[in-house]
Amino acid sequence: MALSAENALFRKYEIGKLLGCGVFAKVYHARDISNGRSVAVKVVSKSKLNNNVNLMAHIKREISTMSWLRHPYIVKLFEVLATRTKIYFVLEFVKGGELFAKVVKGRFSEDLSRKYFQQLISAVSYCHLRGISHRDSKPENLLLDENGNLKVLEFSLSALTDHVQQSSTY
Numbered sequence: 001m002a003l004s005a006e007n008a009l010f011r012k013y014e015i016g017k018l019l020g021c022g023v024f025a026k027v028y029h030a031r032d033i034s035n036g037r038s039v040a041v042k043v044v045s046k047s048k049l050n051n052n053v054n055l056m057a058h059i060k061r062e063i064s065t066m067s068w069l070r071h072p073y074i075v076k077l078f079e080v081l082a083t084r085t086k087i088y089f090v091l092e093f094v095k096g097g098e099l100f101a102k103v104v105k106g107r108f109s110e111d112l113s114r115k116y117f118q119q120l121i122s123a124v125s126y127c128h129l130r131g132i133s134h135r136d137s138k139p140e141n142l143l144l145d146e147n148g149n150l151k152v153l154e155f156s157l158s159a160l161t162d163h164v165q166q167s168s169t170y
């Protein structure tokens with residue numbers, strides 16, 4: 001099916017179905033019109049960030065750091081777009097859903113647990129070596145790709161908000 005730029009986000013991304021809702025964001029499946037690639041677009045209303053100047057500045061710093069992260073088990077941040085009212089984070093689309101959904105279905109074998117743990121440690125240590133700590137590690141932030149490998153959602157607005165709130169109390 002040919003993709004049309006007419007109703008697309010910034011004439012670049014055709015927005016599809018809702019993938020999930022978080023505290024700050026709605027995440028949609030989308031298609032990059034230039035190459036047909038699937039992406040996930042995380043949409044945040046600036047009003048949800050209370051137009052907090054400290055928080056916005058912190059987010060901008062984190063974005064510039066995170067856009068450099070390249071690791072097989074970390075969800076890539078491709079680009080960030082913004083309008084007057086909204087911010088759009090264009091992310092690598094991860095097909096297999098949340099690890100959490102699998103956890104609640106039953107116990108993992110020792111081999112599978114070891115695999116996920118090794119992949120998580122590999123992603124976390126990659127970030128730590130670059131001075132980045134996640135602060136919001138939880139099963140909902142761990143996705144699985146189509147090959148059953150882990151993909152960590154490293155960019156967390158909840159973590160950033162907590163961090164800014166804590167910093168401003170000192």
Ligand SMILES: Nc1ncnc2c1ncn2[C@@H]1O[C@H](COP(=O)(O)OP(=O)(O)OP(=O)(O)O)[C@@H](O)[C@H]1O
Pocket residue numbers: 019020021022023024025026027040042075091092093094095097098136140141143153155156157158159
């Ligand atoms: N790149 C992605 N590919 C596929 N699904 C995704 C992707 N990013 C997010 N999702 C889905 O959307 C849900 C909500 O996303 P996310 O956790 O980033 O929102 P949030 O809770 O508002 O985030 P934050 O941690 O920034 O507060 C996820 O749990 C997941 O199901």
